[in-house]
Amino acid sequence: QSPIRKRLLEAFTNANGEFLSGQALADILGCSRTAVWKHIEELRKEGFELEAVRKKGYRIISTMDRVTENEIRLGLKTSKLGSMIQYLDTIDSTQKVAHQLAQEGCPEGTIVVAEEQTNGRGRLTRHWHSPKFTGIWMSIVLRPKLPPFKAPQFTLITAVAVVQAIEQLCDLQPEIKWPNDILIKGKKVTGILTELQADSDKIHSIIIGIGINVNQTREDFPEELHSVATSIAIENGGKLSRSILIQQILANLEKYYQIYLEKGFAPLKLLWESYAISIGKDIIARTVNEVIAGKAIGISDEGVLKIQDKNGVIHDIYSADIEV
Ligand code: BT5
Numbered sequence: 001q002s003p004i005r006k007r008l009l010e011a012f013t014n015a016n017g018e019f020l021s022g023q024a025l026a027d028i029l030g031c032s033r034t035a036v037w038k039h040i041e042e043l044r045k046e047g048f049e050l051e052a053v054r055k056k057g058y059r060i061i062s063t064m065d066r067v068t069e070n071e072i073r074l075g076l077k078t079s080k081l082g083s084m085i086q087y088l089d090t091i092d093s094t095q096k097v098a099h100q101l102a103q104e105g106c107p108e109g110t111i112v113v114a115e116e117q118t119n120g121r122g123r124l125t126r127h128w129h130s131p132k133f134t135g136i137w138m139s140i141v142l143r144p145k146l147p148p149f150k151a152p153q154f155t156l157i158t159a160v161a162v163v164q165a166i167e168q169l170c171d172l173q174p175e176i177k178w179p180n181d182i183l184i185k186g187k188k189v190t191g192i193l194t195e196l197q198a199d200s201d202k203i204h205s206i207i208i209g210i211g212i213n214v215n216q217t218r219e220d221f222p223e224e225l226h227s228v229a230t231s232i233a234i235e236n237g238g239k240l241s242r243s244i245l246i247q248q249i250l251a252n253l254e255k256y257y258q259i260y261l262e263k264g265f266a267p268l269k270l271l272w273e274s275y276a277i278s279i280g281k282d283i284i285a286r287t288v289n290e291v292i293a294g295k296a297i298g299i300s301d302e303g304v305l306k307i308q309d310k311n312g313v314i315h316d317i318y319s320a321d322i323e324v
Contacts, residue, residue: 005039005070008039011028020057021056022037048074060074066133067242067246072247081250081251083107083108086101093121094112094139097112098112108142111139122193123193133215135211135215136242136249139210143203148196151194152302153260160256162212163182166182169248171236172184176272176277178276178299180194188228192208194209214233214240214245217234218234232245256271264301273298279297281296283295283322287318287319293310295307305322
């Protein structure tokens with residue numbers, strides 16, 4: 001994307017809905033007013049609405065309800081996350097694209113977002129239903145200098161960032177089900193998939209996939225998901241702008257990533273526990289190899305779930321499906 005376009009959207013973001021004069025924009029962008037006008041015209045063609053008021057200047061708003069790069073940029077207040085945004089109308093999986101970009105050396109904080117996924121993935125080759133224009137199907141590339149065993153913590157940190165973003169924008173109280181589900185009233189609204197490119201001792205890239213059901217109606221879900229899945233719109237009684245939700249998630253995640261890099265996982269573990277359901281309850285954990293029943297006594301500093309069985313033996317669970 002052109003750097004001027006990027007800065008133009010940044011200038012409107014920093015103006016917080018106030019008008020900016022043509023001259024002020026030209027000064028901020030370091031180009032002529034004619035050049036400013038050319039970029040504004042292009043945004044208008046893309047579907048943005050431009051308000052021009054004599055003596056005051058310009059203001060742009062998005063009414064398109066898409067998650068294009070420009071729509072995400074207008075209102076994006078992060079410095080690292082979203083520094084590069086790859087927007088796709090339709091794709092098999094944003095994870096696949098993000099893996100490829102990571103391999104090619106994309107900047108940290110690159111995000112890939114699509115209106116629709118034709119082959120969205122869950123864990124263990126499960127399918128993730130990702131219909132067009134309704135949800136957030138997004139992958140984020142991070143490059144923390146850490147050993148691979150720390151990677152599961154990123155699922156937990158991301159879950160906190162998403163739960164808080166939903167709380168900030170809606171009158172809802174989502175809960176986290178270890179390791180990667182966010183539920184509203186017991187139904188899944190978000191799934192997180194954290195994948196790695198790493199050596200045995202060093203992470204190269206973490207690719208965090210986030211799938212959020214935002215504006216689906218009940219009819220938009222296939223039969224088999226009716227009893228287990230929900231959307232924000234269903235629970236909140238109205239639609240929510242996906243690009244605004246993305247902006248809030250990225251802002252939260254950037255903040256928590258910074259805290260994590262400075263102070264480690266401990267402060268985030270406390271936050272995570274405050275949103276977690278199953279902790280302290282009797283649960284059944286189905287791992288790939290076994291089924292363990294017992295009381296979930298908490299997560300370790302690494303993000304590993306601890307279950308105490310009826311004989312008092314404590315099991316460390318790295319990945320599983322949980323039944324409460
Ligand atoms: C997950 O897996 O929950 C991780 C989902 C990650 C999806 C994102 S979207 C962007 C990025 N690109 C991708 O290709 N993937 C990531 P898991 O815990 O394995 O849950 C999968 C199960 O959730 C499925 O087997 C279904 O039962 C259920 N499911 C599928 N689609 C759903 C949806 N839209 N909402 C709620 N549940 C769903």
